[in-house]
Amino acid sequence: MTASDLHHLWARLGLVEQRVRSAVAARRATDPQPDDPHRGLYLTPDHVERILATPAKSWSGDGLNSADPGPRLRRLAEDFGLTELDVELLLVALAPDVDVRFEPLYGYLNDDVTRRRATTGLALELCGMPSAGDGRFRFSATAPLVTGGLLEVLESERPTLSRTLRVPDRVVAHLLGNDDPSIGRLVHGAPSSPGELAKQIGAALDSGVRLVHLHGAEGASRVALDALSVSGRAALVVDIADLEPDSVPVLVREAALLRAGITLGPLEKLDPARPERARLLRDLVRAAERVPLLLNGSGSWDPAWSQRAPVSIRVAPPNAEERTQEWRRALTAVSADMPEHALSEAVGTYQLDTEAVGRAASVAVRLAAFDNRPVSADDLRAGARAQNGAGLDRLARHITPTVTWDDLVLPEPTQRQLTELSLRARHRDRVLGDWRMRPGGGRGRGVLALFAGESGTGKTMSAEVVAADLGMDLYVVDLSTVVDKYVGETEKNLERIFTEAAGVNGVLLFDEADAIFGKRSAVQDAHDRYANVESAYLLQRMETFNGIAILTTNLRANLDEAFTRRLDIITDFPMPEPIQRRALWHRCLGTALPRADDLDLDFCAERFELSGGSIRSCAITAAYLAAETTRPVGFHELITAVRQEYTKLGRLVLESDFEPA
Numbered sequence: 001m002t003a004s005d006l007h008h009l010w011a012r013l014g015l016v017e018q019r020v021r022s023a024v025a026a027r028r029a030t031d032p033q034p035d036d037p038h039r040g041l042y043l044t045p046d047h048v049e050r051i052l053a054t055p056a057k058s059w060s061g062d063g064l065n066s067a068d069p070g071p072r073l074r075r076l077a078e079d080f081g082l083t084e085l086d087v088e089l090l091l092v093a094l095a096p097d098v099d100v101r102f103e104p105l106y107g108y109l110n111d112d113v114t115r116r117r118a119t120t121g122l123a124l125e126l127c128g129m130p131s132a133g134d135g136r137f138r139f140s141a142t143a144p145l146v147t148g149g150l151l152e153v154l155e156s157e158r159p160t161l162s163r164t165l166r167v168p169d170r171v172v173a174h175l176l177g178n179d180d181p182s183i184g185r186l187v188h189g190a191p192s193s194p195g196e197l198a199k200q201i202g203a204a205l206d207s208g209v210r211l212v213h214l215h216g217a218e219g220a221s222r223v224a225l226d227a228l229s230v231s232g233r234a235a236l237v238v239d240i241a242d243l244e245p246d247s248v249p250v251l252v253r254e255a256a257l258l259r260a261g262i263t264l265g266p267l268e269k270l271d272p273a274r275p276e277r278a279r280l281l282r283d284l285v286r287a288a289e290r291v292p293l294l295l296n297g298s299g300s301w302d303p304a305w306s307q308r309a310p311v312s313i314r315v316a317p318p319n320a321e322e323r324t325q326e327w328r329r330a331l332t333a334v335s336a337d338m339p340e341h342a343l344s345e346a347v348g349t350y351q352l353d354t355e356a357v358g359r360a361a362s363v364a365v366r367l368a369a370f371d372n373r374p375v376s377a378d379d380l381r382a383g384a385r386a387q388n389g390a391g392l393d394r395l396a397r398h399i400t401p402t403v404t405w406d407d408l409v410l411p412e413p414t415q416r417q418l419t420e421l422s423l424r425a426r427h428r429d430r431v432l433g434d435w436r437m438r439p440g441g442g443r444g445r446g447v448l449a450l451f452a453g454e455s456g457t458g459k460t461m462s463a464e465v466v467a468a469d470l471g472m473d474l475y476v477v478d479l480s481t482v483v484d485k486y487v488g489e490t491e492k493n494l495e496r497i498f499t500e501a502a503g504v505n506g507v508l509l510f511d512e513a514d515a516i517f518g519k520r521s522a523v524q525d526a527h528d529r530y531a532n533v534e535s536a537y538l539l540q541r542m543e544t545f546n547g548i549a550i551l552t553t554n555l556r557a558n559l560d561e562a563f564t565r566r567l568d569i570i571t572d573f574p575m576p577e578p579i580q581r582r583a584l585w586h587r588c589l590g591t592a593l594p595r596a597d598d599l600d601l602d603f604c605a606e607r608f609e610l611s612g613g614s615i616r617s618c619a620i621t622a623a624y625l626a627a628e629t630t631r632p633v634g635f636h637e638l639i640t641a642v643r644q645e646y647t648k649l650g651r652l653v654l655e656s657d658f659e660p661a
Contacts (some may be wrong), residue, residue, distance in 0.1 A: 121161030149253035202230030211494025267297030346377035381471035412416030453573025511553035596634030
């Protein structure tokens with residue numbers, strides 16, 4: 001707000017005051033002066049005289065920036081297409097909101113002490129317009145003052161000239177210098193290095209383009225912000241889920257008041273089951289003819305959304321450098337910093353839009369402040385994981401990884417393949433994006449792996465370790481929520497899982513995957529036909545998946561060969577050798593559990609061919625036996641636990657196997 005704005009506004013209100021004084025003088029000349037016993041229920045001429053004698057308020061504007069160009073009132077008229085009469089009518093309606101003296105005076109002129117705002121008839125009178133002239137149509141539903149949301153005409157049940165005028169509080173605040181938006185979030189500032197696409201869109205906005213649809217990647221919202229900045233506009237950022245019928249005109253008015261563009265999305269939140277949401281978008285597109293409106297989403301534009309066709313542009317996914325810079329901007333906005341290399345390593349695998357990155361950075365800063373330390377990579381990862389929606393939690397079991405590479409006991413080839421899986425997930429943007437190694441056909445940017453091996457060999461735990469290494473959560477798909485006896489329902493359930501997983505930075509684990517990724521068979525009856533349809537759908541959906549998915553199976557031969565061709569990595573998990581079993585026994589027993597002197601882990605490792613999962617079960621059983629006798633875990637407890645595990649697995653139990661040589 002500048003001093004010139006304030007002085008200009010107050011000078012215009014001074015002219016309104018002069019007209020009010022003249023109107024009051026004319027009214028007093030004809031009003032009688034009876035000795036009324038009900039005095040106080042209305043204003044007497046003497047009371048009016050005292051009000052008029054009160055000095056007018058004035059604003060000096062000291063300390064304000066006088067370098068800002070022209071008054072806001074003039075800009076308001078230009079942006080909303082107001083005539084000079086519209087401005088005068090607006091000032092008449094505005095006066096009681098900035099100077100309390102106008103309230104009783106308007107009550108006096110309305111001949112009703114309770115009506116302390118201007119009516120349409122009084123406003124026309126103060127502007128010197130006849131009540132039956134063209135001026136009365138400046139209050140119609142299609143007039144700029146009303147359609148722009150600058151003036152509300154209340155009490156529609158009254159005659160036209162008796163209807164009350166009210167200027168919304170947000171408009172009053174704007175004219176007085178307050179630019180805090182009443183809806184959405186205002187983003188200022190030009191990007192340090194806008195991309196070529198943002199420059200092109202910014203130039204299009206300058207040439208008069210007002211409706212743009214950006215789709216295809218999580219970077220669409222950032223391109224919209226950069227394009228508006230290039231065009232010299234601020235951005236009013238609104239989530240489409242917050243859009244309500246009453247908020248559409250408010251949103252358009254807010255953007256016009258601030259001379260900002262609107263960024264709205266993501267459009268995929270337009271639920272097809274709720275057509276009224278699409279009508280809201282249609283109303284917004286219709287209302288925002290003068291305001292730049294940039295829509296973003298992952299899908300294509302639906303012509304049913306609006307009769308106005310937007311400029312639809314596909315946005316390529318941001319590369320690792322662009323994603324890091326997005327995080328850098330978000331950290332700078334919350335007064336935090338981190339070395340470039342550390343930041344790139346911490347956030348390189350996350351695919352978040354601009355809004356989510358800002359929220360994640362805010363969470364990271366608060367976590368660091370809680371411990372009174374600088375922001376770390378773990379804080380950023382926790383902030384990114386906090387942006388995962390709850391939709392996938394209803395379809396899969398959510399696991400926050402607590403294990404690391406040190407907890408794995410695997411052969412060197414298996415360990416090497418797991419490391420390669422992690423590297424693929426980290427560098428897929430560079431390889432598939434920058435180096436364009438992704439083939440055509442609409443294939444996604446996902447990383448798909450198969451873990452094959454007997455039960456208990458560490459497949460699920462390895463998936464958890466990979467997720468922890470990537471700083472992501474693990475989502476284990478519950479087959480009971482997927483497989484359905486009704487035709488077509490299994491595919492729908494899988495589609496919901498893949499759709500939710502696309503918006504989550506996590507690792508998707510299909511445990512016992514051969515149950516739904518089995519081989520196709522010759523069609524003998526209708527059951528075979530629908531089973532093959534299910535497999536064919538999965539083949540297509542896996543190719544378009546953009547996330548990280550791991551399949552586990554005990555029987556690799558049961559998987560369809562077409563699935564294995566689409567997998568990036570196939571890792572075999574063999575039964576552990578004696579040296580690995582020795583390490584597993586030691587790790588599963590842990591360091592806190594008391595051990596007896598006769599505990600012989602070498603004997604157990606050599607004699608009993610058990611998987612890692614079975615060894616863990618034996619260790620836990622031995623710990624319970626020791627807890628019951630309040631003794632350390634010894635050879636007797638361990639042998640008893642192994643015997644029980646053999647029985648549980650259906651193995652032949654020979655006493656000679658449980659006795660040292």
